[in-house]
Amino acid sequence: xxxxxxxxxxxxxxxxxxxxxxxxxxxxxxxxxxxxxxxxxxxxxxxxxxxxxxxxxxxxxxxxxxxxxxxxxxxxxxxxxxxxxxxxxxxxxxxxxxxxxxxxxxxxxxxxxxxxxxxxxxxxxxxxxxxxxxxxxxxxxxxxxxxxxxxxxxxxxxxxxxxxxxxx
Amino acid sequence: xxxxxxxxxxxxxxxxxxxxxxxxxxxxxxxxxxx
Numbered sequence: 001x002x003x004x005x006x007x008x009x010x011x012x013x014x015x016x017x018x019x020x021x022x023x024x025x026x027x028x029x030x031x032x033x034x035x036x037x038x039x040x041x042x043x044x045x046x047x048x049x050x051x052x053x054x055x056x057x058x059x060x061x062x063x064x065x066x067x068x069x070x071x072x073x074x075x076x077x078x079x080x081x082x083x084x085x086x087x088x089x090x091x092x093x094x095x096x097x098x099x100x101x102x103x104x105x106x107x108x109x110x111x112x113x114x115x116x117x118x119x120x121x122x123x124x125x126x127x128x129x130x131x132x133x134x135x136x137x138x139x140x141x142x143x144x145x146x147x148x149x150x151x152x153x154x155x156x157x158x159x160x161x162x163x164x165x166x167x168x
Numbered sequence: 169x170x171x172x173x174x175x176x177x178x179x180x181x182x183x184x185x186x187x188x189x190x191x192x193x194x195x196x197x198x199x200x201x202x203x
Binding site for chain 1: 184190191
């Protein structure tokens, strides 16, 4: 069972990550453009009322699950000095590559919960907000989401290039 | 200058540039493999 654990945690980390980053790409590549067009012909409510809240629910909790499972994976992987999580987050050899990926994922998680979700709640009417506040929230949420899409490219490079595969 | 994050294309190009910068940083200023 001990030998199986890192593989199972890695698998669950990837499943949660696909859900998180898949929805991030959906928001950036599909929903933002669709809302612009839907707003023009008065059909945006279908998206903002029925699609966006569900997508955001899976998005924000998949982000948490991905991060926890990633940290869990680093805790299950070890060398002679014990678990490598500390060495990864302090960018020590030979874990600097996976450490950069872990830091990018951490920044992205903070971005989700500190910028994207609070502003989406204002945009979708889940918390009271004036039109002026909503307009500002729209801009902040859009830029935060685009920042995460930008960060996802290097993050996935460092996650996908086997920097953690030789550990343990 | 326009913010590159205003467009999907600008976002992807920014992400690719950042990837290259971080890979160069890893290979030149950090140690990617055991010394």
